[in-house]
Amino acid sequence: MTIKTVYKRPKLLKERLFHYCPGCGHSVIHKLLCEVIDEMNLKERIVCIPPPGCSVFAYNYLDIDMAESAHGRGAAVATGIKRVSPETIVFTYQGDGDLSAIGTAETIHAANREEKITAIFVNNAVYGMTGGQMAPTTMIGQKTTTSPYGREVNKEGYPLKMSEILSVVEGTVYIERTAVNSPKNIKKTKKAISKAFQVQIDNLGFSMVEILSPCPTNWKMSPIESWHWVDKEMVKEFPLGVIKDRIKVKKC
């Protein structure tokens, strides 16, 4: 009898228990990153900038070089590294509070300078680490600890769509929005991450993958319910798919 390996722990995922809640998207995204970095053979030339946020301990799991950023400043830190060492592949890992609230300016301007960096943007519609407060990405009507009556547009505005905003910035080359709430979407996310890294390897410009990621704990749902909520609710505001692809134009 031959035994075929159908699944194994990615080589770059450290043997350590995740601190993430059951059903949390961060752990899936970490796993995908490990797989992609390994498959693209990037370990020896990649640096990750993790944020304050639930993923602040990403360095406990990914066996690659990492340097922690201040809240929201990932794109500026990545800029500094990349300019000194253009051969290094530099990516930020950022939550939606990190990238689309406190770090909006850094992100937009790094993109506009056409920095050759990649943002892995984890959108879970809340501030996870600090206990489930409202984020710029919180859905209209969604209850959080700081929008206890549900987000109201006349007071708290609309869910901010960073991928769409960045798509009109000239320096962005590839932007895709994916999700990690089903095997099919997880596969697509993995592909999108490889594509975004390839854009950087080819020195084309700024790339970003926005990943809709369940936060069952702060959404007060079971993991299964949270996966369905991504499909039923989140994608209405944040449609999945390639939002910008200028790879061909940049290559010629």
Add this chain to the structure above:
Amino acid sequence: MNKYLISGNSVIAEAAIRAGCQCYFGYPITPQNELTEYMALHLSRKEGCTFIQAESEISAINMVYGASIAGARAMTSSSSPGISLKQEGISYLAACELPAVIVNMMRGGPGLGSISASQSDYFQATRGGGHGDYRTIVLSPASGQELADLTQRAFDLADNYRTPVIILGDGMLGQMMEPVEFHKEAPENLSTKSWALKGAKDRPSKIIKTFTSNPNELEEINWRLFRKYRLIEREEVDYETYMVEDAELIVIAYGIAARIAKGAIKKARAHNLKVGMLRPITLWPFPFKKIQEISKRVQYFFVFEMNMGQMIEDVQLALEGNGEISFYGRPGGVIPTPSEVFRILSRQYYQKGLNR
């Protein structure tokens, strides 16, 4: 050796380039724009170097942080309000033990204040400035030549101790033109930095971080930092003394204020008043011991600052009640003249009966 006649801000920039500064990140603010502009002109096209006009001071300091992570000699400059915005980043640099040079050409405050020269940020610079228990080395130049020399020293100190170094100048030093020589040429190849992150090649992966959920681990980090700070306090104190040997009254002033005080002391000496000066060149570490030593012989001290009295607290700490201190300060960007300082000084001198 060639002498250059360029503005103080440009002197810092040129000295930085000669010290091997590879990256400069800045945001416009008066009175230090010539520094940023000099870098745009001379660093941006240099092989292997980077100049970015950042979108904010916050971004600029975080780009410095990134460049330092990658192992480069990196610098940013600003003036008071912009330096406030950089404090979070400086705290991270200190915590991660990364070298960086930060220039503050101080202006009058608080708030938007004025664009005129001031020394209002002494507390901020010498007490860490940002959140958390840390210190930065603070260098206080008082002439064009010292802008050059201390800038070059700043890069070496930052690398040697792996710590952010502040050059605390002011709007007047930045605008002044004095003939300057650059004593050191850029090192050929700055030794590769052991901490630099470029990917885990031929070694295990590395992490640069400060966050930990374990207070004991963080306590250990704080201890490590403070052992380093003790060493800096032992090794790096620097000051200038001027006519202290026979002095009955010692002026303590730094930076541009010391320059003004020197003029006042010359006048005092012309009137046979025995006045001398101690000028701290490092504001942190502060020359506590030197002041104590002087106080064994001298009873009267005159602190002069272009603020409401900030360094005076360090002088008080140094004297531990031995000796009398009087203070003269002009805040808000007002620049006193040597004659004015001489007037105040001589009044003190006569009131204390030092002429008898």
